[in-house]
Amino acid sequence: IAGITQAPTSQILAAGRRMTLRCTQDMRHNAMYWYRQDLGLGLRLIHYSNTAGTTGKGEVPDGYSVSRANTDDFPLTLASAVPSQTSVYFCASSAGLAGGLNTQYFGPGTRLTVL
Amino acid sequence: QKEVEQNSGPLSVPEGAIASLNCTYSDRGSQSFFWYRQYSGKSPELIMSIYSNGDKEDGRFTAQLNKASQYVSLLIRDSQPSDSATYLCAVGSSNTGKLIFGQGTTLQVKP
Numbered sequence A: 001i002a003g004i005t006q007a008p009t010s011q012i013l014a015a016g017r018r019m020t021l022r023c024t025q026d027m028r029h030n031a032m033y034w035y036r037q038d039l040g041l042g043l044r045l046i047h048y049s050n051t052a053g054t055t056g057k058g059e060v061p062d063g064y065s066v067s068r069a070n071t072d073d074f075p076l077t078l079a080s081a082v083p084s085q086t087s088v089y090f091c092a093s094s095a096g097l098a099g100g101l102n103t104q105y106f107g108p109g110t111r112l113t114v115l
Numbered sequence B: 001q002k003e004v005e006q007n008s009g010p011l012s013v014p015e016g017a018i019a020s021l022n023c024t025y026s027d028r029g030s031q032s033f034f035w036y037r038q039y040s041g042k043s044p045e046l047i048m049s050i051y052s053n054g055d056k057e058d059g060r061f062t063a064q065l066n067k068a069s070q071y072v073s074l075l076i077r078d079s080q081p082s083d084s085a086t087y088l089c090a091v092g093s094s095n096t097g098k099l100i101f102g103q104g105t106t107l108q109v110k111p
Helices: none
Strands: A004-007 A010-013 A019-025 A031-038 A042-049 A064-066 A076-078 A087-094 A110-114 B011-014 B019-025 B032-038 B045-050 B054-058 B061-066 B071-076 B085-093 B098-101 B105-110
Touching (some): A004 A087, A019 A031, A019 A087, A019 A110, B011 B019, B019 B085, B019 B105, B032 B061, B032 B098, B045 B054, B045 B061, B045 B071, B071 B085
Antiparallel strands (some): A004 A019, A019 A076, A031 A042, A031 A087, A087 A110, B019 B071, B032 B045, B061 B071
16 A cells, blocks of 8 residues: 555653654655644644755754655654653655645654653 | 644534634745644544635535635535544645644534
């Protein structure tokens, strides 16, 4: 089934640990995105990639890093997790830049708790 | 001023009624507008997109766009309990290549 997969589904992590959230899409979309969703704050963009080999910072990039080695994969790394990074993380993709006529599709999400 | 604003609700309507969800945005350069539905514990799913002024209908859903007033709305006719969810408005600009999301409106359809 075509779409976006994320792993893990949920994770409890000790503060200070390193964690990589995985995202894979099989739609051959050029653009990929990472959002976090917090109650009362909505969806906020962390990092994005308009095409393989390029990445950019979103609204809340601090404490996170990404890479885009190929079209399909867009991992998000927390180098040293802190409790404020407790959130639900969504990966998304679109065929082209999301601001134009391209629809953005979302993965199922990863629920991360940092203690 | 938030870039995309929605009333958080909850908006409560009886089954069979019309639910009206509203969204305003601040960037006049915005060119694409989307409505996503998000059930509790699930990811957002696209239900409507609209790019030009006027109405766009898809089944029980109608999106309305007024760029002069910087306003986009979603009407749900014959509301069903299964429509109970949070509805996210998203606005995009080809200049930035990104979507900005509102905080969402929670809709409750009561049987």
